[in-house]
Amino acid sequence: MTDRAGTAGRVVVVGAGHAGGTFAALLCQAGFSGEVVVFGDELDPPYHRPPLSKEFLSGPLEKWLREPAFYAEQGVALRLGERVVQIDRAAATVTSENGRTWSYDHLVLATGAASRWLDVPGADLDGVGMLRSLVDARVLRDRVRAAGSVAVVGGGYIGLEVAAAVRGNGTPATVIEREDRILARVASAELSAILARFHSERGTAVMTDSVVRRFDGEAGRLRAVVVTGPDGDERHVPCDVAVVGVGAVPRDKLARSARLTCDNGIVVDDGARTDDPRILAIGDVTSRPVRGVTGRMRLESIPSAVEQARQAVATVLGGPAVEPEVPWFWSDQFDLKLKIAGVLRGTFATVVRGDPGAGRFALFHHREGVLVAVETANAPADFMAGRRLLTAGRPVDPGRLADQRIGLRDLVTV
Amino acid sequence: MPAITYVLPDGTEKTIDVPIGMSIMDGSVRNNLPGIVAECGGGCSCATCHVHVDAQTRALFDEPAGEETDLLEFLDGADGDSRLSCQLIVTGECEGIRINVVDSSA
Numbered sequence: 033m034t035d036r037a038g039t040a041g042r043v044v045v046v047g048a049g050h051a052g053g054t055f056a057a058l059l060c061q062a063g064f065s066g067e068v069v070v071f072g073d074e075l076d077p078p079y080h081r082p083p084l085s086k087e088f089l090s091g092p093l094e095k096w097l098r099e100p101a102f103y104a105e106q107g108v109a110l111r112l113g114e115r116v117v118q119i120d121r122a123a124a125t126v127t128s129e130n131g132r133t134w135s136y137d138h139l140v141l142a143t144g145a146a147s148r149w150l151d152v153p154g155a156d157l158d159g160v161g162m163l164r165s166l167v168d169a170r171v172l173r174d175r176v177r178a179a180g181s182v183a184v185v186g187g188g189y190i191g192l193e194v195a196a197a198v199r200g201n202g203t204p205a206t207v208i209e210r211e212d213r214i215l216a217r218v219a220s221a222e223l224s225a226i227l228a229r230f231h232s233e234r235g236t237a238v239m240t241d242s243v244v245r246r247f248d249g250e251a252g253r254l255r256a257v258v259v260t261g262p263d264g265d266e267r268h269v270p271c272d273v274a275v276v277g278v279g280a281v282p283r284d285k286l287a288r289s290a291r292l293t294c295d296n297g298i299v300v301d302d303g304a305r306t307d308d309p310r311i312l313a314i315g316d317v318t319s320r321p322v323r324g325v326t327g328r329m330r331l332e333s334i335p336s337a338v339e340q341a342r343q344a345v346a347t348v349l350g351g352p353a354v355e356p357e358v359p360w361f362w363s364d365q366f367d368l369k370l371k372i373a374g375v376l377r378g379t380f381a382t383v384v385r386g387d388p389g390a391g392r393f394a395l396f397h398h399r400e401g402v403l404v405a406v407e408t409a410n411a412p413a414d415f416m417a418g419r420r421l422l423t424a425g426r427p428v429d430p431g432r433l434a435d436q437r438i439g440l441r442d443l444v445t446v
Numbered sequence: 447m448p449a450i451t452y453v454l455p456d457g458t459e460k461t462i463d464v465p466i467g468m469s470i471m472d473g474s475v476r477n478n479l480p481g482i483v484a485e486c487g488g489g490c491s492c493a494t495c496h497v498h499v500d501a502q503t504r505a506l507f508d509e510p511a512g513e514e515t516d517l518l519e520f521l522d523g524a525d526g527d528s529r530l531s532c533q534l535i536v537t538g539e540c541e542g543i544r545i546n547v548v549d550s551s552a
Contacts (some may be wrong), residue, residue: 062480412517416521420520444520
């Protein structure tokens with residue numbers, strides 16, 4: 033077993049994404065002197081994922097979480113391109129695909145999420161792809177640069193970021209969304225409407241209530257996405273490239289095979305513990321308690337992964353519990369820097385501050401003055417003030433909040 | 447490479463040579479120093495790389511852009527000495543400076 037001073041033993045991490053990489057770094061930072069082994073399916077060392085969708089046409093794709101030499105310097109054994117295929121909980125070992133078995137004192141599962149695939153005819157055509165990994169982004173960048181037009185299937189954050197990047201490149205883009213508005217599951221109706229208009233004004237065709245039926249091709253190459261619209265009519269969206277961004281599913285197969293409790297992800301507590309005291313789980317693969325939300329949910333976000341990495345370090349080293357954070361997210365679309373805090377569920381009222389038409393605004397969502405979420409664009413002060421109000425949980429007067437003559441500082445007592 | 451002293455949240459000090467052109471945040475992240483979390487990797491988005499810098503040292507860096515000032519306004523523990531270290535780019539004049547790191551994970 034491990035203890036805080038003179039820690040020993042081996043910690044095995046499965047998954048070398050933002051969660052796994054951060055956990056390994058923080059464990060070393062906290063003075064852990066045992067062995068840390070990190071397995072990653074991919075050949076690339078841990079990297080920042082946001083540039084893959086936000087700036088895959090304009091900036092460098094490879095933005096490493098830490099310099100590649102960092103891991104060896106810290107004494108972390110990074111085993112890239114080596115998939116873990118089995119956990120033996122009784123023996124406290126994992127087995128990798130090359131048949132080698134590793135014992136562990138603590139095992140941290142950080143296997144992430146996989147893009148949901150669209151199982152329709154023609155999805156295997158050349159030109160249809162998804163965007164999850166650095167390898168996907170490299171392929172997509174080359175495809176989009178050569179494309180005459182691009183269809184994005186799914187109007188979620190990733191899809192909208194991709195569409196914005198494509199338009200920024202001057203290439204025609206169409207976003208195809210099954211629901212009656214973009215961002216239907218994750219944003220308020222107000223934000224959906226503002227962003228739909230923002231994208232349309234910049235030349236993106238935004239189709240809602242549109243279900244993809246198939247991909248049509250010629251000689252194995254994608255030519256069009258075939259959708260049925262709200263009127264039931266079939267429509268062809270011509271394109272050379274289609275990016276499927278219809279959500280993600282937790283990669284919890286390894287955990288399920290080991291009979292860890294899973295329910296839309298590996299079930300963990302606020303110390304990143306699973307139901308096996310030696311096994312922890314962090315990041316997109318987990319179904320976790322979330323501040324301000326009843327029950328558990330899956331969060332696909334970097335702040336959540338980092339928070340859980342800190343929880344896991346505290347659990348492994350027996351340190352003090354980590355204070356739960358209000359969840360938050362960010363997205364960049366065109367010149368909009370969106371920042372969102374809190375989780376929207378149930379009914380709420382909305383106060384708008386700023387000017388949505390000018391691309392600088394904040395939507396404060398509240399229940400009887402108690403903030404439940406804040407959605408902001410190019411309004412970092414409003415975002416930070418909102419996050420503060422969410423953390424405090426203290427009600428504000430919605431009338432005062434709506435009065436733009438009253439400054440944020442007068443609403444948030446610092 | 448200028449030697450920069452990071453005064454860590456627990457009061458201990460680490461002096462590190464940080465290459466010119468890198469940010470104060472980069473120097474911390476590369477050396478796995480505690481305090482600076484840098485969730486967004488240096489995009490002036492997350493405000494988890496908060497440091498305090500005295501007036502004389504602040505003069506060695508570019509003035510904060512409006513975005514940084516706005517983020518700092520409602521950040522816990524921020525005051526007139528506050529900067530986001532991802533925006534502090536190291537130059538040849540930075541030799542010997544001291545940076546007081548705030549614990550952004552707390």
